[in-house]
Amino acid sequence: MATVARGWRLAAACFLLLAVLALKGVLIQPPAVPEHVSASEFDTGRAFARLKRILGDQRPHSVDTAADDAVRDRLMAEISAIGLKPEVHEAMDCSGFPKSRTVSCSRVRNVIAVIPGGNSPALLLNAHYDSTPTGPAAADDGIGVATLLEIAAHLRSEKLARPVILLFNEGEEYGLNGAAAFAESDPLAKSVGKLINIEARGVGGPAFMFETSEPNAVPISQFKAATARPFANSISTDFAKLIPNSTDVVKFKPQGWEFLSYAIIGNETRYHSPGDNLGALSQASLYHMGSAVLAASRELAGADAPPSDGRSLFMDVGGWSLVTLSILAGAILLALLAFCAAVLVIRRRAWRPTLGMAIAVVSGTVAAGAVSIVLGFIRAGDYWRAYPWVTTLAVAATVLAVQAWLVARWADHHDRSQMRLAAWAVVILFGVVASIALPGAIIFFVIGPTLALIGVAVRPRSQGWCRGLSWLGAGIQLVILTELIAQIELTLIDGPVAAVAPLVALAALPILAEVGRGQSRRGVGLVALAALGLWIGAMLMPRASAERPLAFTLDHVQDERTGKAVWAAATKQAPMPEGFARFGPWKPGPLPYNKRVRWQAAAPRLDGPRGALTVIGEAADEHGRLVRVQLDRGGADGILLRFDEKTPVLAMGLPHRLQMIDKHADKGPSFIRCSGRSCDGLKVDLLFGEAMPVTAMLVVQRFAPPAQAAALLALRRKTAQSQYSPDSQVHIQAVKL
Structure with a gap:
């Protein structure tokens, strides 16, 4: 009976782990908006009211448009009302x-x-006031605009050790143009020494401080001193280098300023869409962003901290405290843990269970990844979009079922002390591997393992201390990795869904090692059944909801080179809704100017914007051939010139201000593009690496669908909306240079 009870105990541990993961969202909740605030605190209601006045009718306001002019006029009125001179x-x-x-x-x-x-x-506070052509941008970057205005109302009456420059830049959404113009040509840039940047990639969640200047010891110490509810970790800076999203910081980094960069990332389904509106913007997120940046602004606007070339590791614990450690100390500690674990494994002859535990981690991760890939063929696209927690739990349950079964098998042949040691040795090993790619990950693998390894080392003297320290370490490891899993779920809304699987495996391993003994087949079977049920639920759940809408953008694309026209729907590979078949057949494929896969069906040829390019000058260059052209949008909103990857484009840009193509850029087509009224008549230079004439693709886009699209758009689901790009009319033609 005792053996059977231990088997059920393993299942109970797995379900407890699933319950913890189901509640992981509590670890990344922004603080509630207080009912009453003092005169020195961030006033959320006042900040939101300003933003509401600035956005007006909440129409999209992309760079260099009449709508953005109106937003800018209202923004300047709000700045003047505060008592500043914009x-x-x-x-x-x-x-x-x-x-x-x-x-x-x-x-x-x-x-x-x-x-x-x-x-x-000076301290530079930066946010952008333009939007994409797709939505009103209440969060991206209305939250930054509202935050800066409220901070300005506070700081203008305070004694500051340095000037504070408020930069509301334009053109961030199109190419970070406002930040580039400030950094490269604005005289005020020469007076800046510190920077706080505010961004958004969603409409809710806490304000994550996701990137700092390097070395980061000073900004992290100031962030820690100022912030009451910190959400930040040192993996994010490493991870920010890997994801494709860029912020204004890209243009500010070469200036060598000390900086902190903040963003909210909750519910990315509304990012760059009509859903990024005032009704969706979380008041709690606005309060947390505002209060955190106000405190950091006061800290950075004070006296300079002693300079340091050190790098800090850091992570928050549920947003309540920030744990910091120098990277040198962290690396030494992790190396010592790895050494001690290896010595103990050898001395106690635990290499077999250590190998088994590593296999369990890898097997659970691979199984979850394989299931998610197979089901992705059955239900294409981001089917988890409306209810991502269901899919995350399905991944976790798959990991736990496979891992628990393997741990129990190994536990039948080795004593608990060996299993305990093996589990922590594997956690440390994976921590070492992770830290090679992401050095900021070190801090996630030293606190819990240190406590547990101390317990393992004193085992012969005190079984109680051994168990206690091991459980304490396991609990700490579970909490910090669970919060990281929650953050990854927010960040990787587009997948891959199994990205959290290794963290689930490592969070669960020390706990499973403590309980994974005895006849566990039935218990593990229940966990596997739960995984099956969760995957079925993930397959059957609606892929979109009113709160988390489906991405669906429809373009009419007419290619004069082939004489063909198509309807092109961007759905992130989700199938086309019912009713569209009568306009089909719809087949997936990339557009001539864009690698993103779209559903395409034949469309009628229509009158629309037709851009033009005129060669107005040509000269030999030591590198090849320099061509000057003049652009004309022809009634469109944006214009793009695309050269295929065989064309040796060396540089492009304004006359006498060429931008060299980065030698480290991946091979592929080259683009120069322009958006807004000023594109008409714009002169740009193109530098080619050879003297031969070239053929390019000229693409113009009108940020509105043609009237003939009405019948198709009427079939778009109510829980769907355009995202990243508006419904548009696109015209393609060939040009020779």
């Missing part, structure tokens, strides 16, 4: 991205106000 700094900018073959152009009108202070280098 100025507009205008510039035409064409700039690129690191490791990219794209140059983006737009005319920007940055709004700047200065709060006087002492003689120390």
